[in-house]
Amino acid sequence: TQLLEQSPQFLSIQEGENLTVYCNSSSVFSSLQWYRQEPGEGPVLLVTVVTGGEVKKLKRLTFQFGDARKDSSLHITAAQPGDTGLYLCAGGVNTGNQFYFGTGTSLTVIP
Amino acid sequence: NAGVTQTPKFRILKIGQSMTLQCTQDMNHNYMYWYRQDPGMGLKLIYYSVGAGITDKGEVPNGYNVSRSTTEDFPLRLELAAPSQTSVYFCASSYGLAEETQYFGPGTRLLVL
Numbered sequence: 001t002q003l004l005e006q007s008p009q010f011l012s013i014q015e016g017e018n019l020t021v022y023c024n025s026s027s028v029f030s031s032l033q034w035y036r037q038e039p040g041e042g043p044v045l046l047v048t049v050v051t052g053g054e055v056k057k058l059k060r061l062t063f064q065f066g067d068a069r070k071d072s073s074l075h076i077t078a079a080q081p082g083d084t085g086l087y088l089c090a091g092g093v094n095t096g097n098q099f100y101f102g103t104g105t106s107l108t109v110i111p
Numbered sequence: 112n113a114g115v116t117q118t119p120k121f122r123i124l125k126i127g128q129s130m131t132l133q134c135t136q137d138m139n140h141n142y143m144y145w146y147r148q149d150p151g152m153g154l155k156l157i158y159y160s161v162g163a164g165i166t167d168k169g170e171v172p173n174g175y176n177v178s179r180s181t182t183e184d185f186p187l188r189l190e191l192a193a194p195s196q197t198s199v200y201f202c203a204s205s206y207g208l209a210e211e212t213q214y215f216g217p218g219t220r221l222l223v224l
């Protein structure tokens with residue numbers, strides 16, 4: 001059972017294009033995190049959102065937490081080759097000290 | 112600070128063999144986690160610990176054991192390796208509850224043949 005579904009699973013775009021990655025669930029989460037993982041390395045945290053409807057910006061990356069705290073999106077403006085990597089969302093639940101990770105979106109930005 | 116370190120980086124096991132994956136953090140974090148990552152499946156939590164002497168099961172604990180005798184170390188034990196345990200294993204730590212940043216190690220790639 002996969003609590004968090006990410007789409008698309010794979011994405012290949014040209015440098016300078018915009019893109020959006022989605023993270024969806026039927027469950028409510030107390031917080032939602034986005035990580036980026038490069039080949040051969042562990043995930044690195046990009047952002048944590050905790051309030052329904054919350055929007056956070058990190059340079060060219062915009063993160064939004066759904067009003068009902070069941071979904072989230074990551075929007076990248078003017079993608080660059082350095083954005084290439086695996087993007088993972090992870091939802092935290094109040095009942096346990098753990099996160100549930102999504103299936104991941106593999107992004108390739110072509111120069 | 113070295114952060115979270117894992118050893119070995121890569122290991123091949125035969126079916127039925129046992130091994131211990133080592134994980135050490137030098138950030139004085141209370142919380143530590145073991146995940147496995149399979150292609151197209153994201154990360155699945157195996158076990159976690161909220162402090163020395165306290166461990167609990169995650170989503171996929173079968174076939175694994177852990178211990179937490181010190182704040183720094185959180186080894187993962189595979190007793191009877193099976194092909195289904197072929198995966199990349201990540202250890203992570205955080206200061207507090209789940210909303211805190213999790214810092215991941217570089218991973219251990221395990222192949223069971």
